[in-house]
Amino acid sequence: xxxxxxxxxxxxxxxxxxxxxxxxxxxxxxxxxxxxxxxxxxxxxxxxxxxxxxxxxxxxxxxxxxxxxxxxxxxxxxxxxxxxxxxxxxxxxxxxxxxxxxxxxxxxxxxxxxxxxxxxxxxxxxxxxxxxxxxxxxxxxxxxxxxxxxxxxxxxxxxxxxxxxxxxxxxxxxxxxxxxxxxxxxxxxxxxxxxxxxxxxxxxxxxxxxxxxxxxxxxxxxxxxxxxxxxxxxxxxxxxxxxxxxxxxxxxxxxxxxxxxxxxxxxxxxxxxxxxxxxxxxxxxxxxxxxxxxxxxxxxxxxxxxxxxxxxxxxxxxxxxxxxxxxxxxxxxxxxxxxxxxxxxxxxxxxxxxxxxxxxxxxxxxxxxxxxxxxxxxxxxxxxxxxxxxxxxxxxxxxxxxxxxxxxxxxxxxxxxxxxxxxxxxxxxxxxxxxxxxxxxxxxxxxxxxxxxxxxxxxxxxxxxxxxxxxxxxxx
Amino acid sequence: xxxxxxxxxxxxxxxxxxxxxxxxxxxxxxxxxxxxxxxxxxxxxxxxxxxxxxxxxxxxxxxxxxxxxxxxxxxxxxxxxxxxxxxxxxxxxxxxxxxxxxxxxxxxxxxxxxxxxxxxxxxxxxxxxxxxxxxxxxxxxxxxxxxxxxxxxxxxxxxxxxxxxxxxxxxxxxxxxxxxxxxxxxxxxxxxxxxxxxxxxxxxxxxxxxxxxxxxxxxxxxxxxxxxxxxxxxxxxxxxxxxxxxxxxxxxxxxxxxxxxxxxxxxxxxxxxxxxxxxxxxxxxxxxxxxxxxxxxxxxxxxxxxxxxxxxxxxxxxxxxxxxxxxxxxxxxxxxxxxx
Numbered sequence: 001x002x003x004x005x006x007x008x009x010x011x012x013x014x015x016x017x018x019x020x021x022x023x024x025x026x027x028x029x030x031x032x033x034x035x036x037x038x039x040x041x042x043x044x045x046x047x048x049x050x051x052x053x054x055x056x057x058x059x060x061x062x063x064x065x066x067x068x069x070x071x072x073x074x075x076x077x078x079x080x081x082x083x084x085x086x087x088x089x090x091x092x093x094x095x096x097x098x099x100x101x102x103x104x105x106x107x108x109x110x111x112x113x114x115x116x117x118x119x120x121x122x123x124x125x126x127x128x129x130x131x132x133x134x135x136x137x138x139x140x141x142x143x144x145x146x147x148x149x150x151x152x153x154x155x156x157x158x159x160x161x162x163x164x165x166x167x168x169x170x171x172x173x174x175x176x177x178x179x180x181x182x183x184x185x186x187x188x189x190x191x192x193x194x195x196x197x198x199x200x201x202x203x204x205x206x207x208x209x210x211x212x213x214x215x216x217x218x219x220x221x222x223x224x225x226x227x228x229x230x231x232x233x234x235x236x237x238x239x240x241x242x243x244x245x246x247x248x249x250x251x252x253x254x255x256x257x258x259x260x261x262x263x264x265x266x267x268x269x270x271x272x273x274x275x276x277x278x279x280x281x282x283x284x285x286x287x288x289x290x291x292x293x294x295x296x297x298x299x300x301x302x303x304x305x306x307x308x309x310x311x312x313x314x315x316x317x318x319x320x321x322x323x324x325x326x327x328x329x330x331x332x333x334x335x336x337x338x339x340x341x342x343x344x345x346x347x348x349x350x351x352x353x354x355x356x357x358x359x360x361x362x363x364x365x366x367x368x369x370x371x372x373x374x375x376x377x378x379x380x381x382x383x384x385x386x387x388x389x390x391x392x393x394x395x396x397x398x399x400x401x402x403x404x405x406x407x408x409x410x411x412x413x414x415x416x417x418x419x420x421x422x423x424x425x426x427x428x429x430x431x432x433x434x435x436x437x438x439x440x441x442x443x444x445x446x447x448x449x450x451x452x453x454x455x456x457x458x459x460x461x462x463x464x465x466x467x468x469x470x471x472x473x474x475x476x
Numbered sequence: 477x478x479x480x481x482x483x484x485x486x487x488x489x490x491x492x493x494x495x496x497x498x499x500x501x502x503x504x505x506x507x508x509x510x511x512x513x514x515x516x517x518x519x520x521x522x523x524x525x526x527x528x529x530x531x532x533x534x535x536x537x538x539x540x541x542x543x544x545x546x547x548x549x550x551x552x553x554x555x556x557x558x559x560x561x562x563x564x565x566x567x568x569x570x571x572x573x574x575x576x577x578x579x580x581x582x583x584x585x586x587x588x589x590x591x592x593x594x595x596x597x598x599x600x601x602x603x604x605x606x607x608x609x610x611x612x613x614x615x616x617x618x619x620x621x622x623x624x625x626x627x628x629x630x631x632x633x634x635x636x637x638x639x640x641x642x643x644x645x646x647x648x649x650x651x652x653x654x655x656x657x658x659x660x661x662x663x664x665x666x667x668x669x670x671x672x673x674x675x676x677x678x679x680x681x682x683x684x685x686x687x688x689x690x691x692x693x694x695x696x697x698x699x700x701x702x703x704x705x706x707x708x709x710x711x712x713x714x715x716x717x718x719x720x721x722x723x724x725x726x727x728x729x730x731x732x733x734x735x736x737x738x739x740x741x742x743x744x745x746x747x748x749x750x751x752x753x754x755x756x757x758x759x760x761x762x763x764x765x766x767x768x769x770x771x772x773x774x775x776x777x778x779x780x781x782x783x784x785x786x787x788x789x790x791x792x793x794x795x796x797x798x799x800x801x802x803x804x805x806x807x808x809x810x811x812x813x814x815x816x
Contacts, residue, residue, distance in 0.1 A: 007706035209508045215787045216537040408539050418506035446484035450491025458499050461687040464703055
């Protein structure tokens with residue numbers, strides 16, 4: 001079920017009163033049923049995989065906690081990793097590896113055609129497998145006590161607001177809330193509604209609207225002119241941010257209506273002054289997951305500078321691969337890895353700048369220069385992220401080098417500026433109020449209501465006229 | 477207490493008004509939707525607006541303009557420049573081609589290729605209008621197109637267009653009465669026209685109003701529940717059985733055919749053959765005929781579906797490859813026809 005569809009709001013309208021009226025003991029059962037209905041709406045077969053993953057990790061969690069012997073603990077942990085990564089390998093990466101090894105096999109006279117299988121990629125598989133993996137790893141590391149109730153764990157895995165595209169929650173944050181089965185406070189309801197409406201506006205009116213241009217141009221870059229391609233790339237950077245941060249806002253807002261707090265996933269990433277800061281502000285739940293469970297496990301920065309750089313590169317390459325089984329994502333990850341290494345080399349031992357405080361015009365210009373530079377570095381990586389194949393990315397680069405003018409340059413420029421301006425406006429308000437629900441800082445609630453009504457009206461009109469586009473991160 | 481409520485209410489109204497203005501500005505500048513492209517002229521009926529830019533999203537996406545004479549494309553004068561060979565193309569949404577930029581449309585390809593083949597400037601004017609059938613096109617030619625004095629007129633027709641349903645209430649009607657073909661403006665429903673004239677300034681100047689109007693039309697077309705319920709929507713209504721195949725062509729279609737000007741060429745743009753009787757009439761009236769079926773079939777056999785749109789995963793109007801094939805095919809065909 002897509003958050004940007006009317007059926008989701010009907011679903012939510014049914015789930016919320018049932019959840020509120022259900023006795024505390026049964027609340028989590030309601031949540032599990034609702035989550036499975038939500039997930040099964042795409043394809044009921046996906047829920048089977050979810051059940052399997054839940055049963056395995058619940059059992060492993062119990063066993064890990066019970067057995068004290070480190071040898072046995074490792075075996076149980078291995079079982080959890082094997083099953084979770086196995087699911088990912090089969091459903092997400094199998095086709096990629098077969099396709100990648102086919103040319104190599106053909107050199108030696110082999111034919112891998114018989115290995116080709118048409119496997120459907122279950123929605124959000126990377127998100128919930130990473131979430132359940134963190135559960136077992138945390139128990140193994142002694143940071144977490146496993147939950148005794150299967151139903152509580154089932155909610156942790158399948159909690160519908162964040163099931164398909166995160167934020168990838170840690171059991172230490174989410175599970176205690178689920179066990180408490182809370183009712184939302186008045187403040188949570190207020191914030192929840194604001195987050196849902198602003199998130200929907202970002203997703204629909206900015207993400208989807210910009211995405212229509214992006215999708216058309218990226219599908220046939222050869223027929224478009226250089227300024228149009230450049231506009232499409234900038235628009236994609238806006239689209240993916242609006243799409244994903246919009247989704248996260250709706251997820252967090254929905255969770256708040258159920259009395260549960262989810263972590264923030266974005267903190268105005270395009271206002272970052274350097275690439276390290278960018279990764280502290282972009283897809284925070286994934287970057288912190290990779291840091292805690294991969295980078296640190298590899299040794300982090302404890303084994304010398306050279307090893308730190310290697311660890312960074314491995315983490316970013318695997319981070320790229322997490323997004324999808326395609327060489328484009330690996331290049332995207334590699335580029336970010338290289339950026340991070342260079343930044344670490346340049347700013348070695350200096351404290352990484354985070355946030356900005358005005359201290360004269362010069363500092364403002366320096367800040368704006370750094371933000372623009374970081375944005376363009378990130379923009380270049382988005383080219384590989386968005387291109388469906390190498391030839392698309394190559395066409396883009398060639399058309400940037402061999403510039404062709406377009407009669408629509410000004411039109412594309414104005415469109416791009418308009419989308420960017422609105423998105424940046426959200427960011428600036430969030431940056432200065434330090435709140436995603438910045439609208440609530442307005443004291444007159446009538447004004448708040450008025451703004452929200454118009455945002456909701458616009459989103460609904462757009463949703464009614466257009467087919468609901470899935471969130472970009474659903475495919476991961 | 478009353479003061480508090482009043483403050484809230486004033487704040488609410490103020491915020492609504494201000495937000496709507498900001499929203500409108502954003503919708504316009506970001507070209508999320510285009511203003512209504514139509515206007516009304518007492519002689520021509522529903523007509524396209526002049527000097528209007530648009531960005532449209534459908535199966536594909538396009539940017540373009542209606543020029544100083546309400547025609548798709550760059551500005552042109554009513555009077556033909558000396559030495560210019562002018563071709564007028566009449567048709568429905570397939571000719572209108574809102575799915576691709578003008579530079580990729582078959583019209584532009586024809587313009588370039590024919591100019592090359594003839595060694596003189598060829599101007600192709602796009603008079604395509606969504607929903608137009610044979611009668612609508614004929615009325616449009618009489619009331620509007622003829623003033624441009626085209627050297628050649630191409631009618632792009634499909635078998636359905638010959639049924640002449642003339643559904644648009646604000647387009648002049650073609651009547652066949654007492655063996656006489658009349659294009660009349662007397663049949664515009666006055667109440668509908670009045671409502672249109674009253675509301676058009678809203679949809680012509682506000683994107684928000686245009687969006688509301690589009691949603692209203694979708695609701696009237698029965699799309700409310702399918703949109704709301706998604707996969708859970710069940711349609712209990714029996715789908716109407718198409719009777720196009722069995723339907724006889726109305727006498728009006730033959731009368732229009734008999735009144736085609738001598739510089740007319742009929743192009744079958746559809747997948748089905750035009751009716752035998754109609755084809756016989758064309759032969760009788762010595763109206764040249766071109767079919768696009770073979771070209772499009774060959775394209776399909778090569779594994780390129782000219783109706784398939786990758787981005788929206790839909791079948792619809794001609795895609796870029798379709799336009800390219802048609803453009804080159806028609807250029808060749810017309811070159812031969814005109815040289816002969």
